[in-house]
Amino acid sequence: MIEYLIDGPLWHLSLAVFGIGVVWKLGSIVFASRRQDLSVARAAAGPAAFKTVFSRFIPHKEISSQIVIPLVAGYMFHLGLFALLFFAVPHVSFLEQNLLGFGWTPMPHWAFIVSAQLAFLGLIILWLRRMTNPVSRLISTLDDHVVAILTFVVMLTGCFALLEGATALRLLHRFTVELWLIYFPFSALMHTFTFIPSRAFTGAWFGRRGIDA
């Protein structure tokens, strides 16, 4: 019964909430009414927007020495999680069999383990930094903590189910993934999709005014 629920209706419900929620959120951002910029453009906004999307991957020199921990841990976590999500053997075969109908070459087992370790360590350090740094602590909301803990739990249950031998452990992982998908559109997890338009908007806004952002 639980297996049927988790593999069936709950999975479809979570996918629907995730898909509709993300599209709705992105749509509401794209189609939100904005005041027309009446200022005379000093430079083209498009190239500045494009440049800013990528330039933000590297911190400004002025602050780089102060953000070494979140920078390194951030890259560890995000790259590790990306590799896990899209190149782990069970995920590739799951996506092929259940969603896409095609697959790609997954990464070898040792790379999978290293990716998981990077992701875990990065996430732990990022969350601890949020708790210990006075400024990060002040600007953090409950949602930030829920997102960190929920993501950690999803990764942890995935790690528990590594052997792929026990149905209960697989179901536990899938259930936490479903919770994560349902929570996704209503939380800071949306930065997965919004970071590109956000950077582009900032770059365009400043670029139009001739500011190198």
Next chain:
Amino acid sequence: MSFRLHRPTPFFLRLVTILLLAVAILLPPTSGASNIPPKSPDYPQGVSSINPGSDLWREVRQRDGLIVDGISQVKGVETGVLINVRGDQWARFRINEVTKTVSYALVGVFGILVLVFVLRGKVGIKGGRSGRVVRRFTDYERIVHWTLTIVFLFLAITGLILLLGRPLLLPLFGKEVFALFASASKEGHNLFGPLFLVSLLMMLFSFTRHNIYEKGDLGWLLKLGGLIGDGHPSVGFFNMGEKFWYWIVILIGLVVSISGLILVSPNFGQGRVIMEISHLVHVIGALVLMLGSLGHMYMGTIGIEGALQGMTSGYVDTNWADAHHDRWSRECQQKGLTLSADEFARLRGETPAADAEVAAQERAK
């Protein structure tokens, strides 16, 4: 692991068996004298024979204490040994001796700590809290400490499930649920193990400067931190006990990490003996760390008032610092590194008492 013994070959073995049976039947009874019951008028003579495979199985089971290495197509360490009796001995030793020792040690130390708390209670701050605080640990130091804590606790819990789960959890939850616990713990323990080594190295690079021997440490040790003689011995940033614990964590932690890596990577040519020694070293080292951690956690939380604050907020009360680390406290106060309660509250994003009072007065007007 598939296994095929090539000496003798199956065909040859069958042939030898048939020949031995034939010889055993044809030979006169005296050839098997040792197996024939003693002659007695009440005991009828029967036909007896030697098990033709007894020599083979005696060697396989290593009855004579010699490990007979056969030939196998599987190339690897000890793949020529069909049954390793030492493995059974090790399993029994692990189940009977290691698990018992670990259980007794953990329960014993926990009991001692409970007894200490009952007898002594929480050690308060001499003179109470002053309200002024001084910074004890940087954000980075606290991140390193808590990273190591999280990883260590996870490894300790999963490790104990793997070691003590069979006698403790199996009777409680049954085979199926325990199998889930054990499988999940094994995967989690193996995955998080290397993170412990990384956290340990982070700690080595960030805390070592505070843990070098300095003048006065020997005096602290001789007075056992104030238990012998009058007054609290003068102490800098860390006392000798804390330094001792730090180097135990680093050195034993490295031993536990290396032995763990040997265990988790059995494909680098290490044999059964090395694996068994690594296992034992891993368990003993982990036990030392767990027992020490119990004491460390006790002292840091319910044992000594004000100590935990140093690791949660990064700041400690100046009276606490005066009582436990007087030399370091004096240095900080001389440099003017202390903060008032209101400054500390603002730093924490809380409403300072003074601001709250002003706000209350304004509301009253």
